[in-house]
Amino acid sequence: MTDREQQAVIDFLSNPATHGVTAPVDVMETHISLVFLAGDRALKLKRAVRLPYTDASTPEKRLANCRKEYDLNRVTAPDLYLGVRRITRDAAGRLAFDGAGALADAVVEMRRFEQGALFDRMAGQGALTPALMNDLAGVIARHHAAAPAVHAGSGRDNIAAVLDINRAGFATSDVFGAAAVERLDAAFRRGLDRHAPMLDAREAAGRVRRCHGDLHLRNICLFEGRPTLFDCIEFSDQLATVDVLYDLAFLLMDLWHRGLPGLGNLVANRYCDAAGEDEGFALLPYFMALRAAVRAHVTATFATGAGADRGRQACIAQGYFDLAEALLHRVPARVAAIGGLSGSGKTTLAEALAPGLGAPPGARLLESDRLRKAFCGAAPDTALPPAAYRPEMSDRVYAELGAQARRLADAGASVIVHAVFDNVARRQALEAAVAGHGFAGLWLTADPDVLRARVRDRAKGPSDATPEVLDAQLRRDPGPQGWHPLPTEGRVEGTVAAAAALVGIGPDAV
Numbered sequence: 001m002t003d004r005e006q007q008a009v010i011d012f013l014s015n016p017a018t019h020g021v022t023a024p025v026d027v028m029e030t031h032i033s034l035v036f037l038a039g040d041r042a043l044k045l046k047r048a049v050r051l052p053y054t055d056a057s058t059p060e061k062r063l064a065n066c067r068k069e070y071d072l073n074r075v076t077a078p079d080l081y082l083g084v085r086r087i088t089r090d091a092a093g094r095l096a097f098d099g100a101g102a103l104a105d106a107v108v109e110m111r112r113f114e115q116g117a118l119f120d121r122m123a124g125q126g127a128l129t130p131a132l133m134n135d136l137a138g139v140i141a142r143h144h145a146a147a148p149a150v151h152a153g154s155g156r157d158n159i160a161a162v163l164d165i166n167r168a169g170f171a172t173s174d175v176f177g178a179a180a181v182e183r184l185d186a187a188f189r190r191g192l193d194r195h196a197p198m199l200d201a202r203e204a205a206g207r208v209r210r211c212h213g214d215l216h217l218r219n220i221c222l223f224e225g226r227p228t229l230f231d232c233i234e235f236s237d238q239l240a241t242v243d244v245l246y247d248l249a250f251l252l253m254d255l256w257h258r259g260l261p262g263l264g265n266l267v268a269n270r271y272c273d274a275a276g277e278d279e280g281f282a283l284l285p286y287f288m289a290l291r292a293a294v295r296a297h298v299t300a301t302f303a304t305g306a307g308a309d310r311g312r313q314a315c316i317a318q319g320y321f322d323l324a325e326a327l328l329h330r331v332p333a334r335v336a337a338i339g340g341l342s343g344s345g346k347t348t349l350a351e352a353l354a355p356g357l358g359a360p361p362g363a364r365l366l367e368s369d370r371l372r373k374a375f376c377g378a379a380p381d382t383a384l385p386p387a388a389y390r391p392e393m394s395d396r397v398y399a400e401l402g403a404q405a406r407r408l409a410d411a412g413a414s415v416i417v418h419a420v421f422d423n424v425a426r427r428q429a430l431e432a433a434v435a436g437h438g439f440a441g442l443w444l445t446a447d448p449d450v451l452r453a454r455v456r457d458r459a460k461g462p463s464d465a466t467p468e469v470l471d472a473q474l475r476r477d478p479g480p481q482g483w484h485p486l487p488t489e490g491r492v493e494g495t496v497a498a499a500a501a502l503v504g505i506g507p508d509a510v
Contacts, residue, residue: 005048005104006047006048006105008095008104009045009087009095009104009105010034010045012087012095013025013034013036013043013045013087013107014027014036016038018038018097019038019039019041020039021038021039023038023039025037025038026038031298031299031301031302032046032047032049032051032054032056032235033045033046033047034047036107037112038112039112040111040112041082041109041110041111041112042109042110042111042112042113043085043107043108043109043110044066044069044107044108044110045062045105045106045107046062046065046066046106048062051169051172051301052165052168052169052172053165053169053235053236053239054235054236055235056235059103059104059105059106060103062105062106063084063086063103063105063106065234065235066084066106066107066108067084068234068235069108069231069232069234070083070084070108072232072234073230073231073232073234075143075146076139076143076212076228076229076230076232077223077228077229077230079111079223079224080110080111080113080221080223080228080230081108081109081110081230082109082110082111083108083109084106084107084108084109085097085098085106085107085108085109086098086099086103086106087103087104087105087106087107088100088101088102088103088104089101089102089104110230113221113223117221117222117223118217118218118220118221119136119217119218119220119221119222119227120216120217120218120254120258122222123217123255123258123260124258128260128263130263130266132222132227133263133266133267133270134266134270135226135227136220136227136267137266137267137270137271137274138270138274139226139227139228139229140215140229140247140248140251140271141271141274141275142274143211143212143229144209144211144244144247144248144275145275147209147210147211147244148209148210149206149207149208149209150208150209150210150241151203151206151208152241153203154196154199154200154203155196155198155199155200155201155202155203155204155207155208155243156192156195156196156199156200158199158203158208158241158242158243159192159195159199159242159243159246159290160192161238162239162242162246162290162294163185163188163189163192163290165239166185166188166290166293166294166297167181167185169294169297169298169301170296170297170300172297172300172301172304173297173300173301173303173304173317174304175300175303175304175314175317175318176296176300176317176318176321180321184293184321184324184325184328187325187328188289188290188293188328191286191289191328195283195286198279198280198282198283198411199243199283202243202245202280203243207243207244207245207280208241208242208243208244209241209242209244209247210237210240210241211232211240211241211242211244211246211247212229212232212233212240212247213232213233213236213239213240213242213247214231214232214233214240214250215229215232215247215248215250215251216250216251216253216254216295217251217254217255217258218231219231219232220251243280243283243287244275245277245280245281245283245284245287246283246287246290246291248267248268248271248284248287249284249287249288249290249291250291250294251264251267252264252267252268252284252288252291252360252361253288253289253291253292253295253323253327254291255267256288256323256360256361257292257319257320257323261355261356261360261361261362262351262352262355264355264360264361264362265351265354265355265361265362265363265365266351267361268281268284268361268362268364269354269364269365272364273370273374273380278404278407278408279407279408279410279411279413280411281364281408281411281413282333282408282411282412282413284360284361284413285327285328285331285359285360285361286327286328288327288360288361289323289324289325289326289327289328290324292320292321292323292324292327293320293321293324295317295320296317296318296320296321296324297317299313299316299317299320300313300314300317303316303317327359327360329359330359331358331359331414332437332438333358333408333409333410333411333412333413333414333415333437333438334357334358334363334409334414334415334437334438334439334440334503334504335405335409335414335415335416335417335434335437335438335439335440336353336357336363336414336415336416336417336439336440336441336442336503337416337417337418337421337427337430337431337439337440337441337442337483338350338416338417338418338441338442338444338499339418339419339420339421339422339427339441339442339443339444339483340420340421340442340443340444340445340446340488341420341422341444341451341470341473341474342420342451342455342463342465342469342470342473343446343450343451343452343453343454343455343458343465343470344444344445344446344451344454344488345444345446345454345488345492345495346418346419346444347367347418347461347462347463348492349418349442349444349488349495349496349499350365350367350416350418351365352492352496352499353416353496353499353500353503353505354416355509356500356505356506356509357414357416357503357505358413358414359414362414363413363414363415363416364408364413364414364415364416365415365416365418366401366404366405366408366415366416366417366418367417367418367419367462368397368398368401368418368419368420369419369461369462369463369464370462371397371400371401371404372384372388372389372393372394372397373462375393375396375397375400376388380461380462381460381461381462383464384464389464397419398419398426398429398430399429401417401419401430402417402429402430402432402433402434403433405417405430405433405434406433406434409434409437415434417430420473421443421478421483422473422476422478423478423479424478424479424480424481425479427441427482427483438504440484440502440503440504441482441483441484442483442484442486442499442502442503443481443483443484443485443486444486444487444488445485445486445487445488446487446488446489447489448474450489451470451474452467452470455467455469455470484502486498486499486502
């Protein structure tokens with residue numbers, strides 16, 4: 001189809017009369033699609049393009065892509081996707097939906113929702129809350145768990161194919177110089193060699209799956225009160241068949257790019273908790289860099305044909321390119337431990353420090369309360385019986401915290417472990433477990449009455465501590481204290497700044 005022929009379809013879809021409405025039709029543009037918003041419906045049209053990663057150059061190919069898009073997205077958004085509409089042309093040249101004439105084009109029909117429900121809009125308005133992102137992490141983890149594993153080559157080869165597509169994609173625009181593209185590609189190839197053993201092991205374990213493939217904030221919405229994934233990649237099984245953490249990394253990169261590292265770290269940690277991920281966390285900086293590079297070349301290609309908007313789009317593309325290079329910078333793994341009695345602020349401090357410790361998306365958080373619940377097969381907010389807190393169970397929990405911290409640090413991920421640690425032997429065991437990696441231990445303190453008030457008043461979460469549990473902790477002697485003491489009775493900002501300095505995080509990173 002020529003540009004003129006598809007323009008006739010665009011004019012047809014832009015006409016309110018086509019949809020039986022009187023209000024103007026709103027049109028949204030993406031890199032490879034146009035979305036027409038009319039009444040309570042949204043109609044998505046594929047652009048007539050042929051690119052290294054997609055071919056939508058004929059009406060038949062676009063119809064096939066629409067049908068596949070509908071089938072795939074019904075998995076995550078069954079109430080959002082309604083069907084596929086053929087656009088036909090009769091003998092007189094008139095266009096219609098699902099007529100008897102020849103196929104002219106096709107669209108995916110969806111329910112329309114307020115654009116303010118898109119997560120990218122919500123991010124700009126400061127409306128993405130930790131609770132919402134916690135729910136989103138669970139949605140993604142469940143989607144990945146249900147997605148079919150695909151064994152079609154090694155994990156290394158799977159990512160190498162993405163690098164090849166990126167290199168071809170950069171060649172479709174003139175935004176970046178050849179030397180810069182070669183430098184970035186070489187850095188990615190070195191990283192691929194370094195990560196190849198883990199990538200191959202993950203593929204063998206079934207971590208390469210037919211995923212969403214385009215999991216950034218604009219493809220997530222709040223629909224009927226729930227985070228909903230939509231607009232997955234339908235035009236290329238190759239692009240969507242990836243390591244599940246590479247799928248997640250698009251969202252993490254997007255949050256980082258938008259200046260929301262705290263939410264990015266939270267999503268990464270809650271996803272890994274739900275999915276049972278461990279050493280794979282160390283791959284996230286590389287995967288985030290690769291996602292930034294994808295966004296750079298796609299935006300650069302769009303800029304090439306953007307006319308008056310070329311300069312702005314090229315600037316956006318350059319920003320993603322620079323982010324990719326920054327994310328590829330290697331940062332040594334470090335381990336921090338935060339101990340203290342119940343109510344001392346361990347979780348609050350750990351979550352505040354995590355985005356700034358190590359490479360993006362920051363540190364993996366290991367929490368005794370969550371691990372204990374996982375051992376018991378219980379949800380994080382489910383109260384456990386007293387038997388779950390027997391000394392032998394606690395010994396198991398603390399031993400596993402040390403083992404997980406060691407595995408993560410050895411793989412290259414930074415870690416923050418937070419637990420009561422009111423036993424000198426357990427503190428020493430953790431330090432021994434992570435020997436050879438940069439380590440800092442913090443011991444949080446507060447007046448007993450302050451601790452009691454915090455335990456009494458805090459919202460329900462992974463901790464089952466009660467005022468009675470705290471009183472029992474206060475009666476115990478924690479033994480010689482070798483970790484940095486840190487009072488937590490002042491303003492949270494001051495406590496975080498002091499803790500950041502003690503663990504070696506710069507003031508700009510918290």
